[in-house]
Amino acid sequence: MLPNPTLDQLQVFLAVAESGSFSAASRALNRAQSVISYTIANLEAQLEVPLFERSGSRQPKLTEAGTAMLEDARRIVSDLEVMRARVKGLKEGLEAEVAVAISVMVPTDVMVDVLSEFRERFPSVSMRLNVGELGEMIDLVASGISTIGIGGAIVKQDDSLSIERIGHSFMMPVAAPHHPLARLNRPLTLADVREEVQLVVTDSSGHTKGRDFNVLSYKTWRVSDIATKHHLIRGGLGWGGLPASLIYEDLQTGRLVALELEAYEQGEYPIYAIRKISNPPGPAAAWMLEAFRASLSRCPNLEAFKAQLPFNRSKDAIAAE
Structure with missing residues (x-):
């Protein structure tokens, strides 16, 4: 029969491995030490391999199999945390995905810095990125393909769009x-x-x-x-x-x-924040707009x-x- 460890068993395994002892894991998880020992024993029985060496030492030491399992357990538990964060965000109004169109006129270092911080702040939010040129930015936002646009060549006013200058390039x-x-x-x-x-x-x-x-x-x-x-x-x-x-x-x-x-x-080429008036940005997209505004304001003339x-x-x- 294939092993079928539970998430709870993996979390207990991680707590013991990272804290260095069964007693420290019991305190960290607020469980009796006997429960920690029983859970690890059940996990080892499921996997049919020992995870810790217990003889000859007061502190449990990972076996070769335990060391190999450690990264897998971390990845599985991390994926669970991402799912929990996504559900929490959805309940609080956080977007599941932000679709953004960015003009080639936006400095690359600004784009990378903003998106890097975005990833750190909103790990549960997926990203869909389109890089456009000239009037493409308007089309991507107006069509709903992108939630927000950074850039754009504004040839004519579109009353369905909110268009605000937030920076410049040249x-x-x-x-x-x-x-x-x-x-x-x-x-x-x-x-x-x-x-x-x-x-x-x-x-x-x-x-x-x-x-x-x-x-x-x-x-x-x-x-x-x-x-x-x-x-x-x-x-x-x-x-x-x-x-x-x-x-x-x-x-x-x-x-x-x-x-x-x-x-x-060689005059300044304006960079705009573009969005549909009927589709106001959620918390993650709104943060991104402000981050681009702040970063672009520091660009040299x-x-x-x-x-x-x-x-x-x-x-x-x-x-x-």
Whole structure:
């Protein structure tokens, strides 16, 4: 017959193993020591292996089988605690899942920090994460796929949505160090960029259809997402604007060069908190919104960001590559 230990037996086993004695476990669990001993004996009978060495020592010592069982028991009891926390949260109004859409314009370190703390604070809440671009954020929230959105390109007001500015980001025109524009090593004019391929992201949502932002070249390659654009620019296949937070390390290491192009508008790109008015966020989603607001408020402006970057390398350094 297959062993069928109970959760109570596993909890008693853990208490003895972690406290180091049957008497300490009895005090921790507020049970008689005889009950603790009886429970462990029943568990060993169920498993048909000894869990503790009792002879020759006043303190019980885990056997090889007991040591192997310890992690399994911890995992099973931990899963039970997660289930209990989830049920408690549901009773108190805590969401079972938070679905969030986050714009590529949100700095990656901010996103990781907020989601890390979210996991610690709400271990019982599942996460469904969509990363979107431009008008996709509006569509994900409006359609109900995402409960909240962080980012967004607000082209027109939607009365069914609550849209609140909570931070900013900005785009920077860049190119690979071996790209012809980077090799000019001087402020660029419109004439310089007109005949060079500019990489542009197409808005799959259709909200910005027919509208181009900061498209200055006559030659354009249109791609579906920022990640592809990023890789192609680093490969020297064109120039274009990328979120500053995404390319910080590239600029520090010289894999990309910031282009001094006055015609390229580098004003702040607003980041919004978006949600449906008819679907107010629960406690976990509301906490996440406030966490993003607090973190984004500490992001540097464009001038402060540029001040962190190394000086442009000389023409000789670029030519030597």
